[in-house]
Amino acid sequence: MDDLISIRDLKREDVELILNTADEMEIALRSGKINTEMRGRVLANLFFEPSTRTRFSFETAMLKLGGSVIGFDDPKITSIEKGETLSDTIKTVEKYCDLIVIRHPKEGAPRLAASVSSKPVINAGDGSNQHPTQALLDLYAIKKLKGKIKNLNIALLGDLRHARVMKSLIYCLAMFDANLILISPMGLEIEKEMVQEVKEKFNNEIFQTNDIYAGLRMADVLYVCRLQKERFSDPYEAKKLENAYKVTPDLLKQAKDDLIILHSLPRLGELDRRIDDTKHAKYFDQIQFGVPVRMAIIHQMMR
Amino acid sequence: MRMEEDKLLVRKIKNGSVIDHIKAGNGLKVLDILKITPDNTAVVMLNVQSKRFGKKDIVKIENKELNNFEINKIAILAPNATLNIIKDWKVVDKKKIMMPKIVEGILKCPNSNCITNYEPVKTRFCVEERGLRCWYCERIFRVNEVI
Numbered sequence: 001m002d003d004l005i006s007i008r009d010l011k012r013e014d015v016e017l018i019l020n021t022a023d024e025m026e027i028a029l030r031s032g033k034i035n036t037e038m039r040g041r042v043l044a045n046l047f048f049e050p051s052t053r054t055r056f057s058f059e060t061a062m063l064k065l066g067g068s069v070i071g072f073d074d075p076k077i078t079s080i081e082k083g084e085t086l087s088d089t090i091k092t093v094e095k096y097c098d099l100i101v102i103r104h105p106k107e108g109a110p111r112l113a114a115s116v117s118s119k120p121v122i123n124a125g126d127g128s129n130q131h132p133t134q135a136l137l138d139l140y141a142i143k144k145l146k147g148k149i150k151n152l153n154i155a156l157l158g159d160l161r162h163a164r165v166m167k168s169l170i171y172c173l174a175m176f177d178a179n180l181i182l183i184s185p186m187g188l189e190i191e192k193e194m195v196q197e198v199k200e201k202f203n204n205e206i207f208q209t210n211d212i213y214a215g216l217r218m219a220d221v222l223y224v225c226r227l228q229k230e231r232f233s234d235p236y237e238a239k240k241l242e243n244a245y246k247v248t249p250d251l252l253k254q255a256k257d258d259l260i261i262l263h264s265l266p267r268l269g270e271l272d273r274r275i276d277d278t279k280h281a282k283y284f285d286q287i288q289f290g291v292p293v294r295m296a297i298i299h300q301m302m303r
Numbered sequence: 304m305r306m307e308e309d310k311l312l313v314r315k316i317k318n319g320s321v322i323d324h325i326k327a328g329n330g331l332k333v334l335d336i337l338k339i340t341p342d343n344t345a346v347v348m349l350n351v352q353s354k355r356f357g358k359k360d361i362v363k364i365e366n367k368e369l370n371n372f373e374i375n376k377i378a379i380l381a382p383n384a385t386l387n388i389i390k391d392w393k394v395v396d397k398k399k400i401m402m403p404k405i406v407e408g409i410l411k412c413p414n415s416n417c418i419t420n421y422e423p424v425k426t427r428f429c430v431e432e433r434g435l436r437c438w439y440c441e442r443i444f445r446v447n448e449v450i
Contacts, residue, residue: 006441086422108418108439127416129441193433193443 001301003114003121006130007168012175015136021296022140022289029064029292038067041302044097045071046089047124048080048104053265054124054134057290058101058298065295070097087116094119099302102126120301128162128231134264135168137293139176141286142221145260149173155181155219157212158245158270160190162228165264167194169223174202182208183215185244188227212245217254222247222280223262226270248272252280262286313346319365321387322377322400324353329380330360332450336376343367356383376409378402379435379446404430405438410449412437 001014028035043062047055051073059069072078080089086104090113093100100117102110103124110123110130125131143149154173160166160182170190173180180198182190195206209215216222224247232238246269247261263271263283275281325333330347339345344365353359368388369377377384378400388396408425417440419426427438428449436443 008441086418087424104418105416106418106421107414107416108437108441111439112418112422112424126418127440196433197443 001120003110003123004132004297004301005110005114005121005123007132007135007171007175008130010132015139015172015175018136018293018296018300019140019143021299022293025295025299026289026292029295034066035064035295036066038062038065038298038302041067041099042097043067043069043071043099043101043298044093045069045073045124046093046100046102046104047071047073048075048102048109049125051103051124053287053290054103054131057287057294058122058124058133060291061294061298064291065298067098067298071101086112090117090121099298122297122301125164128164128167128228130168131164131264132168133294133297134165135172136297137289138165138169138223138262138264138286139172140293141262141282141289144289145282145285146220149176149178152178152220153181153218154178154221154223155183155215156223156225157183157215157247158225159188159227159241160184160225161188162231163225166190166225170194170198174198174204174206177202177204180204180206181215181219182206183212183245184210185241186210188241188244212251213254216251216259218256219259220256221260221262222255224267224270225264226266226268243269246270246272247275249274249278252278255280313348313363315392316344316363316365316389317392319343319363319367319389320369321364321389321394322362322381323359323385323387324356325360325362325381325384327356327358327360330362332380333360333362333377333384336380336450337362337364337367337369337373339364339367372409374400375403375406379406379410379430380450402430406430406435410435412440412442413444413448414440414442416440417442 062069094117099120101122101124102113104126107127107129110126114121156166229238259280260282261280327350330349334347346363348361350358382402384400386398386400387394406428412419412426419439428435434443434445435449
């Protein structure tokens with residue numbers, strides 16, 4: 001694997017390799033074993049958009065592998081503010097590092113970065129397009145928490161039109177034979193082309209609904225994402241949809257007893273805080289898988 | 304009888320290119336792509352009867368040989384067209400225009416949030432069954448959305 005830009009570029013065996021390596025990394029982390037395989041290597045974290053979990057977990061992953069991290073989370077302090085192009089920024093940064101992690105508001109920016117960089121590039125999220133490392137860690141989390149992925153009924157709820165993680169996740173889950181239930185308010189549905197592509201490529205049945213009750217009843221896993229306000233060209237449109245969906249304790253009375261709820265966080269109002277203490281809430285457990293999965297990705301890319 | 308009438312409608316050209324078998328309705332779009340200069344005389348025939356397609360469009364351009372860039376662009380609009388090169392009133396070369404697998408540097412990505420609309424970079428589209436996929440932002444577009 002030269003770069004990790006889109007889940008669409010990965011074959012099932014690539015994903016399996018990352019998940020298996022993440023397993024090994026998690027066991028090693030738990031045992032307290034010191035890993036120094038990245039000693040002397042530098043990862044550049046280029047965050048053109050805000051991030052908490054993705055940036056910190058990449059940084060932690062590299063440090064746990066014995067490497068170092070450089071980078072920025074505010075492009076205003078770099079020459080980009082003076083009008084430098086992304087291509088020139090990448091051609092400069094690659095001279096200082098061995099691996100580049102990039103998050104950018106423009107779709108396709110990581111692909112462009114990879115095309116001009118001689119060092120491997122990892123996409124940490126580009127606009128509404130892709131967030132492949134989040135999808136890989138979510139896949140790993142489901143496997144760990146439910147013991148399997150195949151034949152699970154996995155409901156994806158929320159702003160499926162704009163959430164980049166959903167674009168990556170739907171592909172990943174279909175690749176591993178999950179039954180997909182897509183629940184979104186009117187106007188926030190995932191693009192038809194994407195659903196069609198996944199159906200044809202993986203021969204999966206995909207159930208789509210605007211009715212949260214209908215979708216939730218059958219689910220083994222409920223994956224929720226927030227309204228992606230920053231992706232709307234008209235803020236008024238986003239405002240109108242602010243309370244369009246919410247998971248509440250009342251709603252969960254309809255759910256299977258062993259349902260687990262995941263969320264890539266941050267959350268706005270779509271997850272009632274009263275469900276944090278229920279057995280269903282697994283979104284804070286989900287976070288812990290970020291480090292071993294990203295260690296596995298770095299390991300595979302730097303081999 | 305009808306074909307004879309069509310032939311009479313437009314005279315032969317001495318030198319230039321004839322793009323035949325264009326899907327009916329796309330002839331004017333093909334002409335638009337070719338950016339005709341004052342040195343070229345061009346004519347578009349619309350809804351000509353065709354044994355293969357029922358109806359087709361034809362574009363004739365005098366004193367112009369198409370380059371690969373123009374041929375690739377036409378291929379997106381008229382994937383089954385035929386290009387005839389005319390020299391001294393005779394067809395000296397005839398080629399079928401094939402839809403390329405990759406279309407580079409010709410089209411603009413209609414996604415306003417695609418990086419190619421902000422950086423000096425050659426656009427690239429992969430031709431798929433459902434349409435043209437931008438290699439950068441991964442969105443898929445129908446031909447009429449990108450031309």
